[in-house]
Amino acid sequence: DTGVSQNPRHKITKRGQNVTFRCDPISEHNRLYWYRQTLGQGPEFLTYFQNEAQLEKSRLLSDRFSAERPKGSFSTLEIQRTEQGDSAMYLCASSATLGVQQYFGPGTRLTVT
Amino acid sequence: DQQVKQNSPSLSVQEGRISILNCDYTNSMFDYFLWYKKYPAEGPTFLISISSIKDKNEDGRFTVFLNKSAKHLSLHIVPSQPGDSAVYFCAASPAGAAGNKLTFGGGTRVLVKP
Numbered sequence A: 001d002t003g004v005s006q007n008p009r010h011k012i013t014k015r016g017q018n019v020t021f022r023c024d025p026i027s028e029h030n031r032l033y034w035y036r037q038t039l040g041q042g043p044e045f046l047t048y049f050q051n052e053a054q055l056e057k058s059r060l061l062s063d064r065f066s067a068e069r070p071k072g073s074f075s076t077l078e079i080q081r082t083e084q085g086d087s088a089m090y091l092c093a094s095s096a097t098l099g100v101q102q103y104f105g106p107g108t109r110l111t112v113t
Numbered sequence B: 001d002q003q004v005k006q007n008s009p010s011l012s013v014q015e016g017r018i019s020i021l022n023c024d025y026t027n028s029m030f031d032y033f034l035w036y037k038k039y040p041a042e043g044p045t046f047l048i049s050i051s052s053i054k055d056k057n058e059d060g061r062f063t064v065f066l067n068k069s070a071k072h073l074s075l076h077i078v079p080s081q082p083g084d085s086a087v088y089f090c091a092a093s094p095a096g097a098a099g100n101k102l103t104f105g106g107g108t109r110v111l112v113k114p
Helices: none
Strands: A006-009 A010-014 A018-024 A031-037 A046-052 A055-059 A065-070 A075-078 A090-094 A108-112 B010-014 B019-025 B032-040 B045-051 B056-058 B062-067 B071-075 B085-094 B110-114
Touching: A006 A090, A006 A108, A010 A018, A010 A065, A018 A108, A018 B019, A031 A075, A046 A065, B010 B019, B019 B032, B019 B110, B032 B062, B045 B056, B045 B071, B062 B110, B071 B085
Parallel strands: A010 A108, B010 B110
Antiparallel strands: A006 A018, A018 A075, A031 A046, A031 A090, A046 A055, A065 A075, A090 A108, B019 B071, B032 B045, B032 B085, B056 B062, B062 B071, B085 B110
């Protein structure tokens, strides 16, 4: 099965530390998305890539957040100087260029203590 | 402001009966709507979608209805099965931007009792 994979699945960090998450999309998908989900809420859009180009960023993506997708394959999401409010599930999704349906990975659960 | 709303946080239904989940949206630019199911510790899984040019789409036990004038959609699951117990999210995508960001509702937790 070559679905969307995310690593790590869980991350516990202390406030002020930097963390990086990785997402490997479905191989033939050109679009890659990052979402954040907090308890009791639906996923909220953070950013998306078309191949290696980052085409849109949400206002939720503060300066402490940066995402990359080198070579248009896997993507990383880095959070610098983590805060307790960053504790959430970070979801990655991918889709084909002409498809609306997005396929989600299992997510990375971040806990900032 | 919340552009996609699911006003029922939870729903309990007997196995074999119909589950009806509702979703309202405010943004007229949305023209494609999707339903996702989510189990604990897993990512959302696509269930069914509908374009704004249709008012109904059916796939097996799942049917989605769209009322554009009311900015309302619903998901019907018939018959409901215990394995359908999960959180269901309604999501919407804007016109002319197929494949762009999805805006999700807050979810409805469904419990199907045997």
